[in-house]
Amino acid sequence: MKVLFVGSGNHGKISPILKSQGDSLAAAGVEVEYFLIKGKGLKGYLEHTNPLKKYVKENRIDVIHAHYSLSAFAVSLAGVKPIVVSLMGSDVKATRLYKLVIRFFARFFHWRAIIVKSQDMYKDLRIKRALIVPNGVNLDLFKPMDKSACRQSLCWNLEKKHVLFPANPSRPEKDFALAQKSVGLLDKNLEIHVFEHVEHKKTPLYFNAADVVLLTSKWEGSPNVVKEALACCAPIVTTKVGDVKERTQGVDGCFVAQTRNPEELAGLLKKALAFEGKTKGREKIIMDGLDNRQVAKNLLSLYERIIG
Numbered sequence: 001m002k003v004l005f006v007g008s009g010n011h012g013k014i015s016p017i018l019k020s021q022g023d024s025l026a027a028a029g030v031e032v033e034y035f036l037i038k039g040k041g042l043k044g045y046l047e048h049t050n051p052l053k054k055y056v057k058e059n060r061i062d063v064i065h066a067h068y069s070l071s072a073f074a075v076s077l078a079g080v081k082p083i084v085v086s087l088m089g090s091d092v093k094a095t096r097l098y099k100l101v102i103r104f105f106a107r108f109f110h111w112r113a114i115i116v117k118s119q120d121m122y123k124d125l126r127i128k129r130a131l132i133v134p135n136g137v138n139l140d141l142f143k144p145m146d147k148s149a150c151r152q153s154l155c156w157n158l159e160k161k162h163v164l165f166p167a168n169p170s171r172p173e174k175d176f177a178l179a180q181k182s183v184g185l186l187d188k189n190l191e192i193h194v195f196e197h198v199e200h201k202k203t204p205l206y207f208n209a210a211d212v213v214l215l216t217s218k219w220e221g222s223p224n225v226v227k228e229a230l231a232c233c234a235p236i237v238t239t240k241v242g243d244v245k246e247r248t249q250g251v252d253g254c255f256v257a258q259t260r261n262p263e264e265l266a267g268l269l270k271k272a273l274a275f276e277g278k279t280k281g282r283e284k285i286i287m288d289g290l291d292n293r294q295v296a297k298n299l300l301s302l303y304e305r306i307i308g
Contacts, residue, residue, distance in 0.1 A: 001303060002031040004056065006075055007067040009036025016200035017088075017224060018067055020138055024296035030303070033059065037071060045070045049078040056080040063303045069102050076109035082306050086115040086133075089221025089242065090173075092124045103127060112306045117222035118243035133299070134222040134243065136292030137285055142204050142231035144278055150209035156191070161273055163192045164210035164234075166203070166225035167217070170196075175260075178216040178239075182265035186273075195225075207232035212272040216265065217241050227290055230254070230281030235272040237265060247288070253279040 003025065007018050014022070014034055022032040035055055037048045052074060056064065065084045066072040069091040075083055085106070092099060106114055106127055114130040116122050122132055148158065156162055163183055169176035176194070183192050192214075193206065207213060213229040213236045220242035227247060229236050235253040238244045239260060248254035253275040255268040285291065289298075 001029075001062050001300075001307070002033065002060065003063045003065055003303060004033050004035055004059070004061040005065050005067065006035045006037065006052070006071045008071070009038045010040070017135060020292060021135060021296070021299075024136060024138070024292040025299060027293065028296045028300050030296075030300060033061070037074060042070060042073065045074040046077060048074050053078040053080055062307055069098075069105075072102075072111070073105060076105050076111075081110070082112040083109070084113045084115065084302070084306065085111050087117075087121065087125065087221075089117060089121065089219065092116065092121050092221075093219045099125065113302055119246070120242055121221050131302070133295065134227070134290060135224055136290050136295030137224070137227045137231045138292050139231055139282070139285070141201065142207070142228045144233045144282065145204065145208040147208055150205045153205055154209055156193070156209055159189075161187070161190050161211045162209060163190055163269065164206050164213045165192055165194045166206070166213055166215065166229065167194065168196050169194050173218050175216045175218050175239075178260060178262060178265070179214050181262040182214070182216070182269060185262060185266035186269060203228065204232055207234045210234055211276075212237055212269060214265075214269065215239065215241075215244070216260075218260075220244070222247075227285060230279070231285050233278035233281050235275045235279055236281075237268045237272050239265075247284070248281075249284075251279050251281050251284050253277075254281065 005018055005022055026032050037045050039045050064075050064080055066075045067086045068088055072085040115133045116130050117134050122130055165179045167174040183190055207229050213234050215238040222243045226244050237255045239257050245256050257264050
């Protein structure tokens with residue numbers, strides 16, 4: 001079986017999310033190819049419809065799997081089929097009009113499967129036949145490691161406590177200002193670290209070096225960083241977004257804030273910092289079936305049903 005992943009190539013390479021899912025499918029015996037779109041906005045994506053149509057014709061693709069709505073629109077207008085669409089979060093957290101456009105394309109361009117990442121996204125999208133399939137975690141990459149060794153590798157101060165903000169602080173939806181306010185209410189012996197110009201393969205060092213992982217997003221689908229932190233058994237404090245409540249439920253050392261109040265987040269950070277040690281987050285990831293190998297099997301079954 002040959003599957004074509006269609007997604008953004010604006011950063012000059014395949015996104016870690018697509019690459020991880022593609023690699024797990026390849027390990028399951030699927031031939032995965034990538035068609036990356038380098039363009040801004042709807043116009044930039046639609047300029048790729050003819051090249052995409054030509055690519056599919058010349059390479060005999062069995063299934064086209066579009067990631068994010070703009071990619072799905074381009075695939076739809078290229079007239080290639082069958083189409084599987086993964087919506088990641090921002091798609092269904094947009095305006096009401098944008099969601100209507102997604103529903104229009106899903107119906108009239110015959111998207112064979114629509115994947116969302118959480119129950120929260122499913123409720124927002126309001127397409128009954130949508131499937132909830134969170135992205136999986138590479139448990140070979142994201143695993144518990146020695147905290148001191150990771151800190152030394154990153155040149156972090158061994159005498160201080162460390163909070164990891166696992167996102168680029170320049171992204172407004174991640175609300176780094178809220179993270180700073182929350183951390184600022186605590187002991188001054190804290191240092192906060194961010195994911196800025198950090199290679200994906202190095203992020204497990206950060207999760208394992210941190211005393212607590214802090215996510216203050218305004219919205220999410222099913223944040224990969226929470227699942228990756230769980231796989232590394234790191235304590236977590238997060239705002240109530242996406243599926244974080246479901247993912248962290250029953251895991252001691254992980255806390256979900258009910259409000260966006262800095263005082264509440266600071267209180268939860270204090271509890272997480274007092275936890276000291278590894279959580280049982282990895283067990284929760286396995287129990288929830290979010291090992292990327294299991295997710296790949298689920299996707300493969302979906303592709304086979306569509307082809308069959």
